[in-house]
Amino acid sequence: MVELRIKKVWVDRKVEADDFTRQLLDRLAGRPVEVVDSAEPVRETVRLSSDPVGESKQHLFITAQPSFIRPCPCTPGCLGCGYWTIDLDLNCPFDCSYCILQDYLGLQPLTVAVNREQLRGELEEFIRQGRSGLIRLGTGELADSLALDGLTQNSAFLMDIFRGREKLWLELKSKSGWTQSLRLLAPAENVVLAWSLNPQVVIDYEEKGTASLEERLQAAAEAVRQGHRVGFHFDPIIHYQGWREDYAQVVESIFRRIPLEAIAWVSLGSLRFPPGLLSLARRRFPESQIYEHEFIRSAEGKYRYPRPLRQWLYKEMAGMFAEFGAEGRLYLCMESVEVWQEFLDKIKRGRRNFAFPFPWQC
Amino acid sequence: MVYKIIRLTDLNLEDNRFHFTLNPSDRRLLRSVSEIGVMQPVIVILRQNRPVLIDGWRRVEAARSCGLEQLPVLEIAEKTDDLAVFLLAFFENYGQRPFSLAEKSLAIRKFHDFELHPAEIIGRILPLLELPPERWMFELMLEVSQLEKRFLETIHHRDWKPVAVELLMKFTPAERDWLFSLLEKLTHGQQREVMERLYSLKRKTGKSLDQLAREERLAGLIARVLKGERAAVDDLLTVLRRVSSPLISRLNQAIAEEIRQIGLPERVRLDYDPSLEKRVLRLTLEAAEQGDLKRAVDSLADSLERGYWKRLFQLLGYEGE
Numbered sequence: 001m002v003e004l005r006i007k008k009v010w011v012d013r014k015v016e017a018d019d020f021t022r023q024l025l026d027r028l029a030g031r032p033v034e035v036v037d038s039a040e041p042v043r044e045t046v047r048l049s050s051d052p053v054g055e056s057k058q059h060l061f062i063t064a065q066p067s068f069i070r071p072c073p074c075t076p077g078c079l080g081c082g083y084w085t086i087d088l089d090l091n092c093p094f095d096c097s098y099c100i101l102q103d104y105l106g107l108q109p110l111t112v113a114v115n116r117e118q119l120r121g122e123l124e125e126f127i128r129q130g131r132s133g134l135i136r137l138g139t140g141e142l143a144d145s146l147a148l149d150g151l152t153q154n155s156a157f158l159m160d161i162f163r164g165r166e167k168l169w170l171e172l173k174s175k176s177g178w179t180q181s182l183r184l185l186a187p188a189e190n191v192v193l194a195w196s197l198n199p200q201v202v203i204d205y206e207e208k209g210t211a212s213l214e215e216r217l218q219a220a221a222e223a224v225r226q227g228h229r230v231g232f233h234f235d236p237i238i239h240y241q242g243w244r245e246d247y248a249q250v251v252e253s254i255f256r257r258i259p260l261e262a263i264a265w266v267s268l269g270s271l272r273f274p275p276g277l278l279s280l281a282r283r284r285f286p287e288s289q290i291y292e293h294e295f296i297r298s299a300e301g302k303y304r305y306p307r308p309l310r311q312w313l314y315k316e317m318a319g320m321f322a323e324f325g326a327e328g329r330l331y332l333c334m335e336s337v338e339v340w341q342e343f344l345d346k347i348k349r350g351r352r353n354f355a356f357p358f359p360w361q362c
Numbered sequence: 363m364v365y366k367i368i369r370l371t372d373l374n375l376e377d378n379r380f381h382f383t384l385n386p387s388d389r390r391l392l393r394s395v396s397e398i399g400v401m402q403p404v405i406v407i408l409r410q411n412r413p414v415l416i417d418g419w420r421r422v423e424a425a426r427s428c429g430l431e432q433l434p435v436l437e438i439a440e441k442t443d444d445l446a447v448f449l450l451a452f453f454e455n456y457g458q459r460p461f462s463l464a465e466k467s468l469a470i471r472k473f474h475d476f477e478l479h480p481a482e483i484i485g486r487i488l489p490l491l492e493l494p495p496e497r498w499m500f501e502l503m504l505e506v507s508q509l510e511k512r513f514l515e516t517i518h519h520r521d522w523k524p525v526a527v528e529l530l531m532k533f534t535p536a537e538r539d540w541l542f543s544l545l546e547k548l549t550h551g552q553q554r555e556v557m558e559r560l561y562s563l564k565r566k567t568g569k570s571l572d573q574l575a576r577e578e579r580l581a582g583l584i585a586r587v588l589k590g591e592r593a594a595v596d597d598l599l600t601v602l603r604r605v606s607s608p609l610i611s612r613l614n615q616a617i618a619e620e621i622r623q624i625g626l627p628e629r630v631r632l633d634y635d636p637s638l639e640k641r642v643l644r645l646t647l648e649a650a651e652q653g654d655l656k657r658a659v660d661s662l663a664d665s666l667e668r669g670y671w672k673r674l675f676q677l678l679g680y681e682g683e
């Protein structure tokens with residue numbers, strides 16, 4: 001994993017005097033700092049770079065967010081998994097060729113919200129709204145949950161406010177390795193530390209700056225040793241010649257280190273992207289081959305692998321997990337009802353529960 | 363600004379430092395100029411003691427074609443620097459019509475050459491031109507402005523969008539030359555698709571365009587397209603689609619063959635989603651009387667027994683590479 005590289009820190013004037021801002025600036029000592037009225041001057045700077053997306057990952061904007069909790073938008077026409085996002089940070093210092101944030105965030109710099117205390121109230125309100133069943137929330141949709149944790153220690157803060165709230169499950173999803181901040185976390189029943197996994201060859205070519213597969217697995221194993229629940233995400237699964245062997249090895253290496261009981265869930269999703277990402281990613285990653293695969297344009301306009309291939313990828317992956325008795329932990333991310341149905345019929349032998357698969361709910 | 367009448371021959375038309383528009387004079391303008399001459403003065407500035415045209419290229423061209431000897435002009439103060447003059451030329455045209463991407467690139471090149479700071483061009487001019495205000499776009503436009511005139515004219519007349527132009531610029535100059543001779547034979551929609559598919563193929567295979575064009579599956583078709591055979595364009599697109607979408611093409615071919623084998627009864631229509639996202643068939647049957655209905659149902663029942671439908675459903679539900 002590469003070191004966090006921040007060229008400049010920009011402070012939103014409205015949080016200039018905030019205690020947390022001061023703490024962050026202390027931790028970032030030595031970097032140039034500028035106080036601004038909004039993120040616009042940061043964007044103006046970033047857009048002058050030949051690689052504005054890459055540049056946006058090297059400027060840190062300290063600000064406050066009006067609110068944090070949002071329903072995960074999923075994709076129209078796909079079966080949602082009832083996930084909620086907590087957008088404490090925006091953007092990510094890692095640089096995955098397939099990352100939709102490149103297109104989605106519109107040159108938003110790395111953004112840290114210092115008014116996180118407000119989340120406590122939002123969470124109370126969220127609970128008061130009386131949602132039924134178990135609800136999953138996570139910070140890993142518009143950012144990597146742990147990439148800036150060394151700086152913000154958001155994981156400890158989040159753990160603290162989620163601890164004891166049985167109905168709410170927090171997921172911290174990352175492509176980083178074991179971090180100092182994780183070392184200090186006392187486990188909680190309803191908190192899952194999750195790692196996105198891919199074969200090392202995919203990490204080498206497509207996930208720049210992230211931890212190696214080995215580092216991620218070691219981190220997960222360490223988390224389990226410390227008593228945490230863990231989760232895994234195979235999303236996006238990348239199809240290439242030899243993919244099956246590579247992914248089977250990854251699955252096998254999970255179970256060499258992690259007992260099944262410690263795994264809360266595993267998601268499967270295949271490469272998909274909005275059209276705007278195609279030219280942008282080809283420009284930014286001229287060596288990447290993933291955009292030259294066979295795709296269909298789905299009804300909502302995204303590029304996806306064709307359904308016959310997606311279904312096969314999921315079936316094969318499920319087979320790999322079944323060898324370890326773990327197929328019950330699987331769920332699909334952003335898939336059509338049709339693909340879900342096939343998946344459940346074949347893989348889970350007729351289980352019709354479309355909700356996310358806490359094993360104890362089956 | 364001073365109003366004057368000058369001799370057309372006094373204009374230094376060799377000096378086109380302020381020229382960035384590409385519309386040639388049209389017939390209506392020619393008619394009007396031949397009837398009443400040029401009424402609206404063109405804008406000029408003195409450079410090395412000769413008037414240089416700032417705005418009014420179409421009018422001047424029409425005046426020359428009609429053999430006019432004199433021209434009304436508005437002369438800008440000579441001390442005005444080139445950048446300020448070009449800003450005037452730019453905004454004079456800006457309000458009149460949207461610029462093509464080729465014209466936008468030429469305007470950006472001029473701003474750059476007149477030393478407007480890149481940050482100004484990116485932050486101020488690109489948004490005016492409805493282009494993303496980012497450096498890569500600025501750099502792309504500078505590159506486009508240096509294409510040969512025939513390329514610029516195609517981009518201009520066919521109203522190419524930035525994505526298509528960006529794609530074009532990803533080919534080497536030699537490849538572009540060849541590609542253009544092919545693109546000239548295609549419609550606007552076909553141009554983009556052919557470029558996209560060839561570019562993707564090039565990236566996927568690591569081959570040059572020249573190597574790809576010499577491959578057996580493409581060479582004959584490309585030669586026919588270059589000769590101007592319209593039917594060959596569709597064939598070329600079919601082959602390119604098949605190459606970039608092998609799985610879906612293969613399944614669709616097999617499905618078409620199964621449907622042919624079934625031999626659908628008259629007035630029965632079968633539809634399915636060719637992208638194979640949905641794996642259901644839709645059968646529509648038209649019957650004017652009970653006999654029609656019976657014949658169709660019997661025929662379908664018969665084909666069901668012969669196992670064709672089973673294979674068809676297997677193909678629709680196929681899972682694999």
Ligand code: SF4
Pocket residue numbers: 091092093094095096098099100101142143144175210
């Ligand atoms: S780790 Fe996640 S958020 Fe970060 S660049 Fe990769 S895909 Fe994007």
